[in-house]
Amino acid sequence: MTDVVTWIADPLEYAFIQRALIVALACGIACAVLSCWLTLLGWSLMGDAVSHAVLPGVVLSYVAGLPFAIGAFLFGSAAVAMIGGLNRTSRVKEDAAIGIVFTGLFAVGLVLVSVIPSEIDLFHILFGNVLGVSDGDIAQAVGLGIVVIAVLLLRRRDLVLYAFDPTHAHAIGISPRRLEALLLGALALTVIVALQAVGIVLVVAMLITPGATAYLLTDRFDRMLAIAVGGSVLACVAGVYASYYADASTGGAIVCVLTLQFLAAYALGPRSPLRRRLGERAEAAAATA
Amino acid sequence: MTTTPALRIHDVHVRYGRAPALEGVELEIAPGRVHGLIGMNGSGKSTLFKAVMGLVRPQRGAVELFGAPPEAARRAGRVAYAPQSEDVDWQFPVSVRDVVAMGRYGRLGVQRRLRDEDRAAVAAALERVELTDLADRQIGALSGGQRKRAFVARGLAQGAELLLLDEPFAGVDKRSEATITALLRELAAEGRTILVSTHDLVAVPALCDEVALLNRRVVIQGPPTHALRPGPLAEAFGGFVPAEALIPIESGAAA
Numbered sequence: 001m002t003d004v005v006t007w008i009a010d011p012l013e014y015a016f017i018q019r020a021l022i023v024a025l026a027c028g029i030a031c032a033v034l035s036c037w038l039t040l041l042g043w044s045l046m047g048d049a050v051s052h053a054v055l056p057g058v059v060l061s062y063v064a065g066l067p068f069a070i071g072a073f074l075f076g077s078a079a080v081a082m083i084g085g086l087n088r089t090s091r092v093k094e095d096a097a098i099g100i101v102f103t104g105l106f107a108v109g110l111v112l113v114s115v116i117p118s119e120i121d122l123f124h125i126l127f128g129n130v131l132g133v134s135d136g137d138i139a140q141a142v143g144l145g146i147v148v149i150a151v152l153l154l155r156r157r158d159l160v161l162y163a164f165d166p167t168h169a170h171a172i173g174i175s176p177r178r179l180e181a182l183l184l185g186a187l188a189l190t191v192i193v194a195l196q197a198v199g200i201v202l203v204v205a206m207l208i209t210p211g212a213t214a215y216l217l218t219d220r221f222d223r224m225l226a227i228a229v230g231g232s233v234l235a236c237v238a239g240v241y242a243s244y245y246a247d248a249s250t251g252g253a254i255v256c257v258l259t260l261q262f263l264a265a266y267a268l269g270p271r272s273p274l275r276r277r278l279g280e281r282a283e284a285a286a287a288t289a
Numbered sequence: 290m291t292t293t294p295a296l297r298i299h300d301v302h303v304r305y306g307r308a309p310a311l312e313g314v315e316l317e318i319a320p321g322r323v324h325g326l327i328g329m330n331g332s333g334k335s336t337l338f339k340a341v342m343g344l345v346r347p348q349r350g351a352v353e354l355f356g357a358p359p360e361a362a363r364r365a366g367r368v369a370y371a372p373q374s375e376d377v378d379w380q381f382p383v384s385v386r387d388v389v390a391m392g393r394y395g396r397l398g399v400q401r402r403l404r405d406e407d408r409a410a411v412a413a414a415l416e417r418v419e420l421t422d423l424a425d426r427q428i429g430a431l432s433g434g435q436r437k438r439a440f441v442a443r444g445l446a447q448g449a450e451l452l453l454l455d456e457p458f459a460g461v462d463k464r465s466e467a468t469i470t471a472l473l474r475e476l477a478a479e480g481r482t483i484l485v486s487t488h489d490l491v492a493v494p495a496l497c498d499e500v501a502l503l504n505r506r507v508v509i510q511g512p513p514t515h516a517l518r519p520g521p522l523a524e525a526f527g528g529f530v531p532a533e534a535l536i537p538i539e540s541g542a543a544a
Contacts, residue, residue, distance in 0.1 A: 219382050
């Protein structure tokens with residue numbers, strides 16, 4: 001018993017592990033809450049796009065000596081605006097618009113990183129560096145995380161209405177465009193929080209997998225939120241411990257656990273194809289008996 | 290008639306790019322009646338609904354709801370909309386009661402927290418459409434006809450005076466169709482105005498007090514026996530008169 005306690009308590013004596021846990025949890029909870037809407041709206045690609053598009057913003061913030069959240073938010077929002085604009089004003093379909101804008105901005109970011117002499121470690125931006133976060137980073141991640149979570153939870157009924165039936169929202173005088181903008185703004189802020197924990201490449205997993213897993217397990221939105229957050233918290237904690245004990249990449253470990261949760265929900269959940277087949281077999285057996 | 294029409298559409302033109310969808314639609318809809326909007330696919334039924342809902346802005350013309358600009362009527366919750374089946378995500382994780390409760394959101398605070406009176410209105414609306422026993426099911430776990438009734442209940446919970454229903458009989462069996470028809474007739478008898486878009490002509494005489502045939506403009510408006518005649522039908526359906534359309538007319542003539 002004491003072994004288990006020390007196993008759990010040991011890592012927590014290190015300040016860098018405490019910081020990593022705090023940032024990972026802020027990211028994990030904000031992403032999980034948002035993921036429920038992204039899953040239902042089919043906005044997964046949008047999450048991927050915003051996370052990649054912020055790269056030039058991060059670099060330029062560094063050059064200007066600003067907190068990287070500012071540049072990241074500007075470029076994340078610009079990407080969303082450009083995708084929407086391309087979609088409305090040309091015959092290019094949305095998936096192509098998303099692909100063009102985010103890879104374009106990401107490429108600009110890569111060029112900037114390579115040309116501008118700086119201490120920016122591309123590897124950390126791409127894959128996260130949760131074990132190396134500073135106190136300033138923590139304040140930023142936790143502050144933004146709390147704002148996002150509070151706004152999404154306070155407005156959750158309107159956002160569910162928007163995702164389910166935007167026409168009805170419009171019919172009763174609630175602006176679907178404003179709710180869409182609210183979600184996209186929350187997405188840009190969440191990406192910033194998540195950058196530090198898992199990096200650009202894996203943000204999209206944090207933004208989709210918890211919601212998708214929960215969606216397989218329940219038919220009620222509030223339960224979906226709770227399951228997504230619970231799963232994500234578990235994955236974040238597991239990821240940080242894995243990097244302490246096994247020296248594994250924190251972001252990688254977190255996403256591995258999230259993916260395992262999804263596979264388990266898929267295989268064992270109420271709608272699993274496995275279960276359906278077993279049910280059919282049982283029915284057939286009952287019919288022949 | 291001196292009463293203000295529930296809906297008045299004057300000279301409405303809508304085009305998507307170069308393709309015209311509506312060309313000078315004129316329509317007046319009296320309150321307390323069931324109106325059918327009939328036309329083939331591409332006749333502009335959906336566009337006309339969108340114009341009434343304010344989802345498309347006409348290049349020309351005006352829409353008035355209850356003698357006022359449509360925005361005011363929408364904000365006051367006087368208009369409700371029941372979407373076409375194919376426009377709804379039936380896997381969405383909401384219960385029937387959740388959906389009906391969305392009718393109340395326009396009256397609630399920022400968090401849309403239901404008060405006792407709202408819960409009572411939702412319960413009354415569910416009772417009215419006979420879905421009380423199924424209220425806690427996921428919305429997709431209802432039959433075609435029950436799904437339609439759930440959206441009518443949302444409009445009732447909202448307290449809407451004008452209900453727009455897009456293809457309410459699509460994917461609905463005959464018995465449910467009769468239930469929905471009876472429900473809509475009752476609601477009209479209470480003074481609500483119902484506007485139904487449909488291409489199912491067989492259902493029209495039992496349901497509608499008045500119909501308008503649409504083919505980018507209103508071909509004819511009047512009682513079903515008057516409007517559903519071969520001439521106007523041929524004009525509305527581009528020369529092709531659906532065979533089943535003539536059945537009610539013939540039986541009407543024989544009677």
